[in-house]
Amino acid sequence: MIQVHDLTKSFGPHMALAGVDLSVETGEFVALVGPNGAGKTTLLRILATLIRPTSGSVRIAGLDPVKEGEGVRRRIGFLSHRTLLYEDLTAEQNLWFYAKMYDLADSSARVADLLERVGLTSRRHDLVGTFSRGMQQRLAVARAVLHRAQLLLLDEPYTGLDPLATQALTNLLTELAEEGCTILLTTHDLNRDLKVGRRVVVLARGRVVHDVPRAEVDLAAFPEQYMQLVR
Amino acid sequence: MNKDRELLGLLLIILSTVAVLAALGMVFLYAPRETTMGDVQRIFYFHVASAWVGFFAFFVTFLSGIGYLAWAERRWDILALSSVEVGLAFITMTVITGSLWARPVWGTYWTWEPRLTISAVQLLIYVAYGMLRSALENPEKKARLSAVYGIVAFVTVPLSWFAIRWWRTIHPDILTGGGGMAFTPRMGYTLLVSLAAFTLLYVTILRQRIRLERSADALAHLRAYLETNYIGGSHV
Amino acid sequence: MRFIRIVWAIVVKDVAAEFHTREMISAMLVFSVLALLIFSFALDLRGAVAQAAAPGVLWATVAFAGTLGLSRSLTREQQTGCIDGLLLAPVDRSAIFLGKALGNLAFMAVVEAVLLPLSSALFDVPLLRPGVLLVTALGTVGYAAVGTLLATIAVNTRAREVMLPILLLPLAIPSLIAAVQATGGLVEGGTLAEVGGWMRLLVVYDLVIVAVSVLTFGYLVEE
Numbered sequence: 001m002i003q004v005h006d007l008t009k010s011f012g013p014h015m016a017l018a019g020v021d022l023s024v025e026t027g028e029f030v031a032l033v034g035p036n037g038a039g040k041t042t043l044l045r046i047l048a049t050l051i052r053p054t055s056g057s058v059r060i061a062g063l064d065p066v067k068e069g070e071g072v073r074r075r076i077g078f079l080s081h082r083t084l085l086y087e088d089l090t091a092e093q094n095l096w097f098y099a100k101m102y103d104l105a106d107s108s109a110r111v112a113d114l115l116e117r118v119g120l121t122s123r124r125h126d127l128v129g130t131f132s133r134g135m136q137q138r139l140a141v142a143r144a145v146l147h148r149a150q151l152l153l154l155d156e157p158y159t160g161l162d163p164l165a166t167q168a169l170t171n172l173l174t175e176l177a178e179e180g181c182t183i184l185l186t187t188h189d190l191n192r193d194l195k196v197g198r199r200v201v202v203l204a205r206g207r208v209v210h211d212v213p214r215a216e217v218d219l220a221a222f223p224e225q226y227m228q229l230v231r
Numbered sequence: 232m233n234k235d236r237e238l239l240g241l242l243l244i245i246l247s248t249v250a251v252l253a254a255l256g257m258v259f260l261y262a263p264r265e266t267t268m269g270d271v272q273r274i275f276y277f278h279v280a281s282a283w284v285g286f287f288a289f290f291v292t293f294l295s296g297i298g299y300l301a302w303a304e305r306r307w308d309i310l311a312l313s314s315v316e317v318g319l320a321f322i323t324m325t326v327i328t329g330s331l332w333a334r335p336v337w338g339t340y341w342t343w344e345p346r347l348t349i350s351a352v353q354l355l356i357y358v359a360y361g362m363l364r365s366a367l368e369n370p371e372k373k374a375r376l377s378a379v380y381g382i383v384a385f386v387t388v389p390l391s392w393f394a395i396r397w398w399r400t401i402h403p404d405i406l407t408g409g410g411g412m413a414f415t416p417r418m419g420y421t422l423l424v425s426l427a428a429f430t431l432l433y434v435t436i437l438r439q440r441i442r443l444e445r446s447a448d449a450l451a452h453l454r455a456y457l458e459t460n461y462i463g464g465s466h467v
Numbered sequence: 468m469r470f471i472r473i474v475w476a477i478v479v480k481d482v483a484a485e486f487h488t489r490e491m492i493s494a495m496l497v498f499s500v501l502a503l504l505i506f507s508f509a510l511d512l513r514g515a516v517a518q519a520a521a522p523g524v525l526w527a528t529v530a531f532a533g534t535l536g537l538s539r540s541l542t543r544e545q546q547t548g549c550i551d552g553l554l555l556a557p558v559d560r561s562a563i564f565l566g567k568a569l570g571n572l573a574f575m576a577v578v579e580a581v582l583l584p585l586s587s588a589l590f591d592v593p594l595l596r597p598g599v600l601l602v603t604a605l606g607t608v609g610y611a612a613v614g615t616l617l618a619t620i621a622v623n624t625r626a627r628e629v630m631l632p633i634l635l636l637p638l639a640i641p642s643l644i645a646a647v648q649a650t651g652g653l654v655e656g657g658t659l660a661e662v663g664g665w666m667r668l669l670v671v672y673d674l675v676i677v678a679v680s681v682l683t684f685g686y687l688v689e690e
Contacts, residue, residue: 012370013448013455050554051690073557082548084555088484100476101556103469127487143552205459300686355637362633366624371690376620379683383616383638386679390641390672397664398644 001026001151001182002047007056008206009042016042018206019056024184026150029177031197031214032186035230039206040186041080044155047184048078061150074102077149081159083140087129091120091139094128095146102147114142118172134165141172145181152176154185170196190223204230240438247435250428254280254421262421271335276422278328280429281321282350286388288318288433289353292360293385296378305448308374311381312364313440317433319357325350345396352391356384473558477566481540482573491539495532495578502528503582503589512590521590522650526606526643529579533610534635536574538628540567541618550688560685564615568680571618572611579603598653602662605669606646609676613638616680619687645669 002024009017017039024030034040045051046058049065049072058065065072078084085094092111099107115121118138128136137157144152152173158166173196177183185197200217202210209229258276265272291314299307329347330340341347363380367373485491506512506524544550544567553563583603587594614635621630649665659666 013451015455015459045690048555050551070557073555076555078551078555080548080551082551084548084552086480086484086543086549087547088487088543089480090487093480093483097476097480098552098556101473101553101558103557300683352637352640359633359637362626363620363624363630366626366630368625372623375686375690376623379687380617380620380634382683383613383676383679386675387613387638387641387672390668390675391644394641394644394668397668398648401648 001028001061002184003057003059004043004047005057007043007046007053007058009039009046009051009054016206017046017053020203020206020208022201022208022211024182026182027177027180028199029173029183029197030185030199030201032184032201032203033188033190033226034186034203035188038203038230040188040203041155043203044078044153044184044186047151048076048153049073050078074147075149076151076153077144077147078153078155079137079140079144079157080155081157083128083136084143085128085136085140088127090125090127091115091131092124094139095142098143098146104147110146114146118142119168133160134162134168137161137165138168138172141169145176149181151182151184154183156186156188158187158189190226202226202229243431243435243438247428247431250424250431254425254428257421257424261417263415263417265418268336271332274328274332276425277429278325278332279346279422280425281324281328282346283426284429284433285318285322285325285350285353287430288314288321288437289357289385289388291437292318292381296381296385299374299378300382305374308378309441309444309448311374311378313437313444315357315360315381316440317436319354319361320436321429321433322350322354322357326354343395343399345392345399348395348399349388349392352395353388356388360384470559470562473562474566474569477553477563478570478573481567481570484543485574491536492574492577494539495536495574496581498535499528499532499578499582500585502531503586507589517590518592518654519651521586521592521594522647522654524590525582525586525594525650526647528582529575529607530610530636530639530643531632532578532582533571533575533607533614534632536578537571537611537614537618537635538621538631540571540574541615541622542627545622554688560688561681563688564619564681564684567619568612568615571615572607575607575611579607592654594650594654596653598659598662599650601659602646602649602653602666602669605666605673606642609642609669609673610639612673612680613676616684616687619684642669642672645672 002022004020004022007017007020007022008015020039020043022043032040032043042051046053047060047065049069052066060072061075063071063075086097089097092115095111095114096107099111104110112121115124118141120135120139120142123131123135128139131139137160141157144154154173157169161169173183173185183197198214200210200212200214201208254276258273262273262276264270292311295307295311295314298304299311326347329344329350333342333344333347334340360377360380364373364377367376503524506520506528507517510516510520510524512520512524544553554560583594583599586592593599614631617634617638618631621627621634624630645665645668649662649669652662652665653659
C-alpha cells in the first residue's frame with residue numbers, strides 16, 4: 001500500500017526527513033513513534049499529498065502523490081489533532097459537505113450510517129463548535145473514513161482526549177483495521193499509544209531507526225530502548 | 232570559475248562608475264538649460280532614469296516569481312528579493328526627485344502627474360512585498376507566497392497606469408496645467424545616457440545584494456548542519 | 468459538471484456557515500454604515516459636494532468592508548485546519564479558489580445591497596440604476612477575486628488581518644479608479660457608452676485578475 005524509498009524533505013536549510021525507507025502492506029496497522037521534530041508530521045503530510053517531497057520516491061497504492069494526487073486522495077483519509085471540521089456548521093452539514101467533495105453516490109445513507117457508528121446521531125443538528133474535544137475527534141474520524149478510504153493516516157489523533165474518548169477511538173480504529181483498512185498512526189506517547197497497532201516504527205532526526213512487529217516489543221523494556229534510539 | 236566572476240564583478244563596477252560619471256557630466260554640462268523651468272529641470276534626467284529602473288526591477292521580480300513557481304530553486308527567490316530591495320531604493324528616488332522638481336516648478340510638493348503617481352503606487356507595492364516577506368518565517372513559504380504576490384502585483388501596474396492616465400486627462404490638475412518642456416536632441420542623448428547609467432548601477436548593486444544573500448544562505452546551512460550533527464558539543 | 472458542483476458546494480458551505488452565526492455579515496454591515504457616517508461628517512458632505520463625492524465614498528466603504536469579510540472567510544478555514552480538509556479532497560485547486568471567491572463575492576453583494584440604497588438616500592444620488600449596478604458588479608468581481616487570493620496569502624502571516632489591506636489596496640487601484648469614475652459619469656446623467664472606456668478597463672482587470680488568480684492559487688496552497 002505504501003512504498004517510500006529514500007525520501008527527503010528540507011525546508012530551506014532545515015532537513016526534516018533525511019532519507020526515509022518505509023514499506024507498509026495493505027491491512028497493516030503501524031504505529032509511528034518518535035520525538036517532536038523527528039519528522040513524523042512531515043512524513044504523514046507527504047503521504048497525504050499536502051507536502052511535496054524534496055527527493056526520493058513515494059507510492060501509495062502504486063500511485064505517485066505528486067503526479068497522481070487526485071487518485072491518491074480518493075484512497076486516503078487523514079486525521080490530525082486538528083479536526084478539519086467547520087465549527088459553524090452542524091455535524092450533519094460537515095459530513096454532507098465532505099460527501100460532496102468526495103463525490104459520494106449514497107451520501108445521505110453513508111452520512112447517517114457513520115454518525116450512528118461514532119455515536120453522534122443525537123447531536124447531528126448541533127453546531128460542531130458546541131462539541132467537546134472527544135466528540136469532535138469522533139466526528140473527525142467519521143469525516144476521514146466517509147469515502148471508504150483504503151489508507152488511514154492519523155497524526156497524533158489522541159491529543160487532548162480523555163480516557164473514555166481515547167478508548168472509543170481505539171475501538172473504532174481496531175474495527176476499521178479488522179475491515180481491512182491500512183492504518184498509519186503517529187504518536188509520541190509510548191505508554192498509551194503502543195497498545196494499538198501491530199507494528200512499531202521509530203523515527204528520529206528524519207530517519208527510520210527501528211522497525212519491528214509489535215509482538216516483538218517488550219513493553220516494559222521499550223521506553224529505555226526508545227530513549228537510546230532517539231538520542 | 233571564481234576568478235571569472237571576480238573579473239566580471241570588477242568590470243561591472245568600473246563600467247557603472249564610468250557611466251554614472253558620464254551621465255552626471257552630460258546632465259550638468261552638456262544638456263542645455265531648459266527654457267521655461269531653468270536648471271531645476273535637470274532633475275528630470277534622474278527622475279525618469281530612476282523611474283525606469285524602478286519599473287524594470289519590478290519586472291525582474293515578476294519574472295523571478297514565475298521562475299520560482301516553475302522550478303522551485305532558491306536562486307529565483309534570491310533574485311526576486313534582491314531586485315525588490317534595489318528597486319525600492321530607485322523608486323523612492325523617483326518619488327523624491329519628482330517631489331523636489333514639483334516644488335519650484337509648480338509650487339507644490341506633490342502633483343498627481345501620472346508618472347509620479349504610478350511610482351508612488353509601485354513604492355507602496357514594494358513596501359507591501361517587503362512587509363509580506365518579513366511576516367513569514369518558513370523560508371519556502373516566504374519564497375512561494377511572495378512569488379505569487381509579485382506576479383499578481385506586477386500585472387496590476389500597467390492597468391493602474393492606464394487608469395491614472397485617463398483619470399488625469401479627465402481631471403487635469405489645475406496646478407500642473409502648463410508644465411510642458413521644450414525637448415531638444417541634446418536632452419534626448421543626455422536622457423539615454425542617464426538611463427543606461429542607472430541601469431548599469433542597478434545591475435551592479437543587484438549583483439552585490441545577490442552575493443550577500445548567498446553568503447547568508449551558506450551560513451545558515453552551515454549552522455543547521457552543525458546543529459543536527461553536533462548537538463551540545465558531542466558527536467551523535 | 469463535477470467542477471461546477473464542487474464550486475457550488477463550497478459556496479453553499481460558506482453561506483450556510485455564515486448563516487448560523489451571522490457574525491461576519493453583521494460586522495461588515497455595521498462597519499459600512501459607520502463608515503458612511505464618518506465620511507459624511509469628516510468631509511462635510513451636503514448638497515452638491517455630497518453628490519460629487521458619493522461614488523468615491525461608496526467605493527472606499529466597499530473596499531474597507533470587503534477586507535473585513537475576506538479576512539474572516541479565510542481565517543475560518545485556517546482555524547481548525549479546514550483548508551487541509553479541502554486540499555485532501557480529490558478536487559481541482561482552482562475549484563477551491565472559485566468557490567471561496569464566489570462566496571466572498573456573495574457576502575460583498577449583500578453588503579452592497581444595503582449600501583447602495585442607503586448612499587442613494589443619504590447623498591441624494593441615483594445609484595439604483597442598471598448602469599451603476601453593472602459597474603458595481605464588475606468592480607466587486609475583480610475585488611473579490613484578488614481579495615480571495617491575497618487573503619489566502621495573508622492568513623499565513625503573523626500579522627494576518629492587518630496584512631490583507633496592505634497587500635490588497637495598491638492592487639485594487641485600477642478597479643477602484645475605474646469604478647468611481649464610471650459611477651460618477653453615470654450618476655451625472657451620462658450613458659453607458661460615454662463611460663465605455665472605464666467599463667472596458669474593469670472588464671480587462673477582472674479577466675486578468677481571475678486568470679492570474681486561478682493559475683497561481685494552486686501554488687499558494689501546496690507546499
